[in-house]
Amino acid sequence: MSALEEIPMEKNDFLLYNEIIYHIHTCQDMDDLKRSILAQVKLMIPYTYASLIVVEIDPETREIRHSDPFCLPDSFTALEEAWIDRDHQDESFWVSHAPESIVVRSSDLTGEARLESPIFQELYQQYNIYDTMSMNLAYDHQVMALLTLYRTRADGVFTDQEAFYLRALAGHVNYAYYTMAQREASKPPKTRTMEELVQDYELTRRETEILGLVFQDLNNEEILDRLHISRHTLLKHLQNLYRKCGVSSRWDLLKLRP
Known part of the structure; x- marks a missing residue:
């Protein structure tokens, strides 16, 4: 014991x-x-x-x-x-x-x-x-x-x-x-096209761009290198994505991937 x-x-x-x-x-x-x-x-x-x-x-x-x-x-x-x-x-x-x-x-x-x-x-x-x-x-x-x-x-x-x-x-x-x-x-998956996601969640151009990179499995460092934006700006966009999409994490965002 x-x-x-x-x-x-x-x-x-x-x-x-x-x-x-x-x-x-x-x-x-x-x-x-x-x-x-x-x-x-x-x-x-x-x-x-x-x-x-x-x-x-x-x-x-x-x-x-x-x-x-x-x-x-x-x-x-x-x-x-x-x-x-x-x-x-x-x-x-x-x-x-x-x-x-x-x-x-x-x-x-x-x-x-x-x-x-x-x-x-x-x-x-x-x-x-x-x-x-x-x-x-x-x-x-x-x-x-x-x-x-x-x-x-x-x-x-x-x-x-x-x-x-x-x-x-x-x-x-x-x-x-x-x-x-x-x-x-065991639940059947629900998928939407990227266009439907943008329309349903009213995403901005930059939010759409970042969401697309997340869907490509890029991590934060890779997204920063790709977009040439600050870490603070990226985290702000991610927080907006979480809020608009009704999720609490990156993994939940990936569940929306077409």
Whole structure:
């Protein structure tokens, strides 16, 4: 039995735990489930930011691809998309390879040295992030997503008790996510032409141009090189696209691809 498994759960926490499980298993669609997971986890484990990122593994090369960040608050999505562009630089990247759910805290991996890493310095520092706790979602030895919670320095590091709580929720979160993914995959796809997308969402010329490049699987850096615009301008156009198209991430935009 591991150290995390030996930590007892208080009666009130156990009641809350059961309430969280109920909400997770009664969601109506994938977006509802993602939002519920992040919101319900926060009831037991306070955090400043959180994300749920889709994980796909190439069956032949075993190469990992992260995509479709779903974040609370929504404004955190831009940072997670930047992280996806350079995910191999993160010391916890290996978590996405694990065939079963594990919980990892960045403060355990490298201690205070984590604050000097490129990821912390160039991405997390602007949000005053001090510690992270991640758990991969896996079912039947298949990795599906990566859940990450973030805290600022004022809130301190994640505790052993909180790591235990997250691990205790893993089985239910994994099964709910797996069954919802299977249900979503069985739905017939709905596609529209580019012209219909432009008309339906009232896109500007520049928004249409950027959407076309996103549909070509270009990342932010490649789009910047192609259009010769500033990063701020690109992020502003992407936010407008998300708003007009009623989506919350780049991956959702790709689902609209003709």
